[in-house]
Every structure is written in C-alpha cells, then in structure tokens.
Amino acid sequence: MLEINNLRKNFNNGTHALKGVSFKVKRGEFISILGPSGSGKTTLLRSINGLEPIENGEVIFNNNKITKENLPEVQRKTGMIFQEFNLVNNLSSINNVLTGLLNSSSKFLSMFYLFSKEQKLEALQSLKTVGLLEKSYSRVDELSGGQRQRIGIARAIIRKPILLLADEPVASLDPKAALSTMKLLKKINKDFNITILCNLHQTNLAMEFSDRVIGLSDGLIVFDQEAKYLEKNINKLYS
Amino acid sequence: MDNKNIFKLTQNNQKENLEKYLRPQWSWKTVIFIISTIVLLTGVTIDLEINFINLFSDSYKYFADIISRMLPPDFSNFNELVYSMIETIEIAILGTFIAIVLSIPLALLSAKNIAPNIVIFFLARTITVFFRAIPEFIIAMILVIAIGFGAMPGVLALGIHTMGFLAKFYAEDIEHINKGPIEALRSSGASKRQIISFAVIPQIIPSFVANNLYILDRNIRMATMLGIVGAGGIGYELQSAFRMFEYPKVSAIIIIIFITIFLIDNLSSYIRSKIK
Numbered sequence: 254m255l256e257i258n259n260l261r262k263n264f265n266n267g268t269h270a271l272k273g274v275s276f277k278v279k280r281g282e283f284i285s286i287l288g289p290s291g292s293g294k295t296t297l298l299r300s301i302n303g304l305e306p307i308e309n310g311e312v313i314f315n316n317n318k319i320t321k322e323n324l325p326e327v328q329r330k331t332g333m334i335f336q337e338f339n340l341v342n343n344l345s346s347i348n349n350v351l352t353g354l355l356n357s358s359s360k361f362l363s364m365f366y367l368f369s370k371e372q373k374l375e376a377l378q379s380l381k382t383v384g385l386l387e388k389s390y391s392r393v394d395e396l397s398g399g400q401r402q403r404i405g406i407a408r409a410i411i412r413k414p415i416l417l418l419a420d421e422p423v424a425s426l427d428p429k430a431a432l433s434t435m436k437l438l439k440k441i442n443k444d445f446n447i448t449i450l451c452n453l454h455q456t457n458l459a460m461e462f463s464d465r466v467i468g469l470s471d472g473l474i475v476f477d478q479e480a481k482y483l484e485k486n487i488n489k490l491y492s
Numbered sequence: 493m494d495n496k497n498i499f500k501l502t503q504n505n506q507k508e509n510l511e512k513y514l515r516p517q518w519s520w521k522t523v524i525f526i527i528s529t530i531v532l533l534t535g536v537t538i539d540l541e542i543n544f545i546n547l548f549s550d551s552y553k554y555f556a557d558i559i560s561r562m563l564p565p566d567f568s569n570f571n572e573l574v575y576s577m578i579e580t581i582e583i584a585i586l587g588t589f590i591a592i593v594l595s596i597p598l599a600l601l602s603a604k605n606i607a608p609n610i611v612i613f614f615l616a617r618t619i620t621v622f623f624r625a626i627p628e629f630i631i632a633m634i635l636v637i638a639i640g641f642g643a644m645p646g647v648l649a650l651g652i653h654t655m656g657f658l659a660k661f662y663a664e665d666i667e668h669i670n671k672g673p674i675e676a677l678r679s680s681g682a683s684k685r686q687i688i689s690f691a692v693i694p695q696i697i698p699s700f701v702a703n704n705l706y707i708l709d710r711n712i713r714m715a716t717m718l719g720i721v722g723a724g725g726i727g728y729e730l731q732s733a734f735r736m737f738e739y740p741k742v743s744a745i746i747i748i749i750f751i752t753i754f755l756i757d758n759l760s761s762y763i764r765s766k767i768k
Contacts, residue, residue, distance in 0.1 A: 329681060331679075333680070335675070339672035339676035341691055343695070343698070352691075356680050358686075408676070408680075412680070
C-alpha cells in the first residue's frame with residue numbers, strides 16, 4: 254500500500270536529512286522506525302503526508318505516486334499523531350477531534366464550528382474508541398498527557414484513515430501512559446486494519462508492539478527486519 | 493597534615509582558581525545605561541527650564557488656592573452629570589466595537605506568519621502604524637470640523653485610533669501562537685481559513701478578550717477628554733465648567749469620572765482574571 258523509493262531530503266541549512274530511503278509497507282503492518290535524534294525519522298513521516306515537499310525520490314501510496322495534485326486525497330486517507338499532541342488547548346476534546354474532518358467539511362460552516370449531526374456522532378465514536386467519551390466536552394488543557402495523546406489519536410482516526418503516521422507518540426509521556434498509548438495504537442492497528450508507521454526511541458516498545466522495525470541512522474536505513482530480530486542489530490543504530 | 497587541613501588547603505586552592513571567573517555584578521553596559529539616563533534626564537530638565545525647587549517652594553500656594561476653590565464639590569446637577577458620564581461610556585463602547593471590527597482583518601493581514609504575501613503585510617502594517625501615530629485628539633478635532641459637534645466624532649476618533657493598537661496587539665499574539673495545532677491541521681488537509689478558525693483564533697481568544705477590555709478601559713478614560721474638543725460626553729461638561737470658573741462643579745465631575753473609572757477598572761480586571 255505504501256512504497257518509498259530513493260527518498261532524499263536536503264534542507265536549506267545544508268542538512269541532508271534523508272539520503273536515499275527505500276522500503277515497502279503492506280496493508281495492516283505495524284512498523285516502528287527507530288533511530289537517534291536527527292536520523293531523519295520525522296522528516297520521513299512528514300514527507301509521506303506532504304508536510305515536507307518531496308524533491309527527490311518518490312512516495313507511492315495506494316498505487317499512485319504522491320503529487321501536489323493528489324495530496325489532499327492522500328491526506329484524507331492518512332492520519333498523523335504528534336509527539337507534542339498539537340491540540341488546541343482551549344478547545345474541547347470533541348472540537349479538537351472534529352478538526353480531523355475539516356478536509357471533508359463545508360469550508361464556510363466549519364469556520365464557525367458548525368458540523369453535521371453525523372460528523373459529531375463520528376467524533377463521539379472516535380472518542381469512545383480511545384476511551385475518553387466522558388471527556389468529550391472537557392477542555393484538553395484539563396486532561397493529562399496520556400489523555401491528550403488519546404485525543405490526538407481520536408483526531409487522527411476520525412476520518413477512517415488506512416495509514417497512521419505516529420511521530421514519537423510516547424516521547425512526552427510517562428512509562429505507564431506510554432504503554433497504554435502503544436496498546437491503543439496496536440488495538441487500532443488490529444481492529445481496523447490500519448497500517449501504522451511509528452517513530453520510536455524505546456526499543457522495548459518497538460519489539461513488543463511492531464511487526465517490523467526499520468533502523469534509520471544519519472538519513473539511511475541500517476536495518477529493516479521483523480521485530481523479533483531487533484536485539485541482534487540494535488547496536489548498528491547507536492554505535 | 494591531617495585530613496581536615498588537606499580539605500582546607502584544597503578549598504583555598506579552589507577559591508584562588510575560581511577568582512579568575514569573577515566578574516563585576518554591574519556590567520559596563522549597566523553602568524553606561526545608568527550614566528546615559530542621568531545625563532539625558534538632566535539635559536531634558538535644563539532644556540525645558542524646569543526648576544523643581546521653585547515648583548515645590550512657591551507653586552504649592554497656587555495649588556492650595558485652586559483646590560480650596562474646588563471644594564466642596566457641587567453635585568446640584570448630578571443627574572445631568574451622570575447622563576453625560578453614561579454618554580461618555582457609550583462613546584467608548586461604540587468606539588471600541590468599531591476598533592475591534594476593523595482591527596481583526598487588519599491583524600490577520602499584518603501577522604507575519606499568516607499574511608497572504610509580503611506586499612499586503614507591509615501595507616497592513618503601515619496602516620496600523622499610521623493610525624496609532626495620530627492621536628485621537630487630532631482625529632477628533634478634524635472630525636468635529638468635518639461632521640460637527642456631538643458623539644459621532646468621538647466614536648470615530650476612538651475607533652480609528654485604537655484600531656491601530658488592537659491590530660498590532662492581535663498581530664503580535666498571532667505571531668507567537670503555538671505552531672503545533674497549525675501543523676496538525678495542515679497534515680489533515682484543512683484550508684487556510686479553517687486553520688485560522690480552528691488553530692489561530694482559539695489560541696488568541698484569552699488575550700483577545702483581555703486586550704479588548706484594556707482598550708475599552710482606556711477608551712472610557714480618553715472619551716472623557718475628547719469632550720474638550722467638542723466630541724460630546726462628560727468632557728464637554730468639564731470644559732464648560734472650567735470656562736465658567738465653576739470649580740466646585742469641576743471637582744464634582746472629576747469625582748464622578750474617578751468613581752466610574754475605578755469601577756470599570758475593577759470590573760475589567762475581574763473579567764480578565766476569569767479568562768483562560
């Protein structure tokens with residue numbers, strides 16, 4: 254369902270974030286991307302959903318090469334989860350989740366926070382999936398870090414994506430909340446057959462929850478294998 | 493040498509080594525700043541021929557005289573004064589409303605991070621600077637000549653002048669918002685207007701309300717003065733009382749203005765404290 258071919262990314266400050274990354278992803282896979290800070294993990298995910306323009310190489314999504322023209326369609330079918338949650342703190346949980354539907358909402362009505370009954374029911378369903386239905390009308394700055402990340406996940410899954418891109422989703426959480434967030438992502442992966450690409454730092458979480466682990470170092474893939482073989486190669490990343 | 497002495501020796505050696513890292517508590521920049529401030533203030537005082545010693549030794553007699561003539565305050569036309577004060581508040585409310593309505597689009601165009609392009613950005617910035625630079629007194633004087641005496645010149649003068657202030661405040665708030673939610677919405681394919689509506693406006697709402705209340709508070713104070721140039725309200729009463737040498741009436745007006753400003757100041761502080 255996703256194919257990355259020789260993806261390269263250079264920034265204006267001279268940083269070569271990606272130096273020719275290629276891999277394929279099958280539908281329903283849970284892939285963790287491990288690598289030290291600055292290895293290109295975030296740039297990789299941002300390039301897949303258009304937050305970083307693709308200049309060299311190609312990304313093929315659902316048999317179509319991602320271009321500027323079909324990017325909105327790709328974005329409609331992908332959800333993104335961020336390390337710092339990226340929620341609007343003084344909005345309610347349900348309004349934050351509804352922002353995930355802006356792409357397919359009336360441009361005029363949505364500016365005034367007007368959504369259809371069906372859309373609101375979808376938002377409530379998403380909040381139920383992440384176990385926060387009772388917090389639907391709480392402001393997100395009243396929630397804990399773990400709960401906020403769940404709202405971020407609810408926002409990402411509301412438009413029923415086929416691919417979830419999670420950029421270090423547990424980096425800002427305590428170990429207990431991190432574990433519970435990873436369990437939730439795994440459940441979403443299994444129950445809804447949503448493919449997940451998840452940037453991580455924690456090798457134990459990668460081994461426990463992923464089908465496959467890709468090691469990225471200095472903009473290059475250093476290993477790509479089943480999670481159970483991770484221990485053998487982990488030194489390649491941090492040596 | 494016992495252990496205690498070795499410790500003392502090490503401590504002394506460390507102190508000697510550390511002395512090279514000592515720096516004066518006041519840097520040369522601080523000293524230059526203090527000296528320049530003193531020189532500037534002295535120069536300004538000499539240039540304006542202000543003699544503080546004379547002010548305190550002679551002028552107190554004149555102050556005492558005018559204050560004695562202002563007492564006791566004359567509240568005989570209390571109802572009229574209260575009506576004028578209400579008119580002043582109304583001028584300020586309407587002026588503030590006009591300022592808010594005009595400043596929102598101007599702020600969106602003059603915030604660096606969301607302005608459509610650099611030309612519009614500079615144009616919008618120039619407009620905000622221009623209207624901030626012209627005091628409402630001057631705008632009111634021009635408008636009184638153009639459209640006559642009454643509340644209207646006051647309302648427009650306050651609206652136009654404080655539009656510049658509010659647009660600057662909002663634009664700065666917009667430039668300092670958390671970029672995370674914008675990125676999240678961009679990743680889901682939201683349009684620019686939707687991003688403004690969901691990721692920009694909610695983040696500036698608390699300061700938006702606080703700034704509006706501050707400007708309302710300020711406009712009420714300024715509206716009392718605008719009456720002096722013929723733009724209606726209690727300032728007009730104040731000016732008339734001064735012209736007729738009715739000093740007890742002047743003190744009554746000042747007391748009414750003070751009580752009103754005091755109440756509004758406390759009310760707006762209370763509202764601001766409740767906004768998150």
